[in-house]
């Protein structure tokens with residue numbers, strides 16, 4: 001498409017008025033980190049073609065929708081009817097549906113086990129949450145599925161008996177401490193996007209370079225996924241920052257960009273996602289094509305939708321969305337926030353303990369009947 005001066009929406013007008021680094025589609029920058037900033041900003045603004053402007057606008061809109069910055073006080077009650085049923089209210093129903101099946105737990109990290117905070121490096125989970133997850137893992141095979149790099153999410157959770165899927169499922173590792181759910185001590189290790197590692201390192205450097213002058217922006221290197229944070233960037237600068245990310249994407253057209261909660265996530269050209277990771281882990285646990293399994297996936301973000309969708313397609317288990325506001329989702333139930341996730345997990349543990357007690361009593365009664373009566 002020919003470049004042209006375009007009339008753009010308010011949001012994008014704000015952006016082009018600010019320094020912008022988006023190159024013309026026809027003048028793609030070379031795929032060499034650090035070369036993006038050499039092009040005159042004025043020229044770039046003129047060169048911003050209508051498609052690029054619309055694309056960047058839609059990226060930002062999409063991110064805003066996932067983590068709205070201005071929620072009108074009346075909007076929550078207006079939408080309450082559209083909310084999914086609460087997983088707490090429907091707890092008994094969920095447990096009934098899982099009867100006779102092995103529950104397998106899948107837990108997202110940010111916004112699910114830890115509250116969303118300004119500084120992504122400080123998103124620690126509480127000790128109470130850690131203890132709760134530890135108990136869950138005692139009774140059910142449990143996996144953490146996160147967009148974060150595997151090592152980082154492990155350093156936050158610090159439970160060796162769990163399965164971990166970092167980089168949105170592109171880096172999978174089994175428990176390092178044996179548990180009754182570990183299959184014969186077999187090491188589970190899977191990195192379906194490893195061939196893209198050099199490219200992701202290159203893109204990481206390029207992103208650092210183009211974003212360095214945007215106050216508040218940070219870039220996480222999550223190994224097979226890179227996250228550009230908008231949370232601490234002045235909202236007036238969001239389009240400008242998105243435009244800078246766009247300039248890197250132009251040089252690597254195969255990369256996939258997704259949006260999360262005030263974050264852009266840049267992934268390698270791989271179809272692997274949290275849903276595929278869920279299926280892979282079920283298979284590793286020996287539940288491939290098994291009707292007697294009940295996966296429960298709890299997550300708060302757009303990337304968790306891939307896992308919710310898989311559960312819907314398989315007609316198995318439950319997807320639980322962590323959100324206070326109604327969202328377009330494939331989940332079946334909702335929980336409001338991490339503290340409610342913890343309450344749900346605790347209830348699950350109590351339910352399991354009580355059903356094990358009942359089972360034990362029943363067995364004991366049966367054995368009692370078989371036992372010879374005392375003379």
Ligand SMILES: O=P(O)(O)OC[C@H]1O[C@H](O[C@H]2O[C@H](CO)[C@@H](O)[C@H](O)[C@H]2O)[C@H](O)[C@@H](O)[C@@H]1O
Pocket residue numbers: 108109110111115116117118119120121123145146147148220222227229231260261262263265301303
């Ligand atoms: O899949 P997740 O475990 O939910 O990880 C997704 C991203 O989480 C982190 O960012 C989010 O949480 C931050 C801390 O609360 C918050 O500041 C940020 O705005 C959120 O987007 C993490 O930093 C990213 O690398 C992950 O991709």
